[in-house]
Amino acid sequence: MKLIQFFITLFLFLILVPHPLIAVESPSPINELDDLSDQALQMTKAGRYEEAKHLLVYFSEEFASLSAQQSFSMDELRILTISHNLALESINQTSLALEQKVNAVTKFRLVMDALNSQHQPLWVEMEDPIMEAFNGVKVAAESGNVDEYQTTLNVFLSKYNIIQPSIKLDVPVERAQSLDARITYLDHYRQDVLEGEQTMSELTALETDLQKLFENMTEDEADPSLWWVIISTGSIIVSTLSYVGWRKYKGQGEMKKSERQKN
Known part of the structure; x- marks a missing residue:
């Protein structure tokens, strides 16, 4: 019984606590670019246009490096380039209202996320x-x-x-x-x-x-890694319960056999 309780506790622990293998994953280059686009949007919303401009320029340099290593379709490159240029242009235009700047950078942010999101x-x-x-x-x-x-x-x-x-x-x-x-x-x-x-x-x-x-x-927003933990841990629990049941059955059989021998 204690063994069963132990595995049930382990099962709940693995579900509620982030998996350590996931936590140590380092961000990929495209994830870092996604973060840059988000930072640029936050700076724009805050009215910190110079910082937003520097982030957009830095994004362009980093993306040029990434595109040399990772293949993108012509449509992806065209759409991202156009949205990035419009975002940068909007930041540079002092006559534009905050809402217009935010909309332009948001459009770029969503494009980058669409390229990155699974x-x-x-x-x-x-x-x-x-x-x-x-x-x-x-x-x-x-x-x-x-x-x-x-x-x-x-x-x-x-x-x-x-x-x-x-x-x-x-x-x-x-x-x-x-x-x-x-x-x-x-x-x-x-x-x-x-x-x-x-x-x-x-x-x-x-x-x-x-x-x-x-x-x-x-789509289903559940983390695939969480399902992996649930399935693998569930398999362990099923196996353990089966083993415990088998041991119990075998033990009862041996006790009956021992009693018959005594009689």
Whole structure:
């Protein structure tokens, strides 16, 4: 019984305490670049533009070194380069408001995370503000309020623009292009869209595409290493219980045999 209690305690300990093999892992070069992009975003949010600029410049130098060792696709290089350049340009423009600078650096930050993340990317966390902004567009369209429609559409487009490059990295080309086509239609024909009969059907179709976009990117966030610990430890416990049961059965058999011999 004490042996069983020991292994159950060990099992709980391994689940609740971080695995030592994971804790000692050193960050990879691409993880360090991901951290740099996050630091640049935090400096931008704090209004510390010079520090953000230095981090972005340092990122460029480090990424050039990494790209010589690790292969990236042409699309990945293009999207990351464009988002990085826009982030740096926004930091250098003194006339831009803080929100515009933050949006530009956030876009770059999400692209870098999309390149680095193995599971659910950060841009998926933009689901609530984007769907909320889109709902404002639908409400304005349903009420026929042109001014409100123009305003809410601009808000939605601004938020979607932040995650658009990251979507292209994580979503199949056909789906990304289809989504872009719907959004481009609403933007280019915004003056006529409220007068057309297909306005609500277009908005409904776009809403469905957006919902599927976020739903399909939601993955099990459990750490694979945790499952490995659970499975391996569980195997040990099952083996131990089987062994203890076998020993108990064998012991009972020997006792019965011994009693028969005495009789």
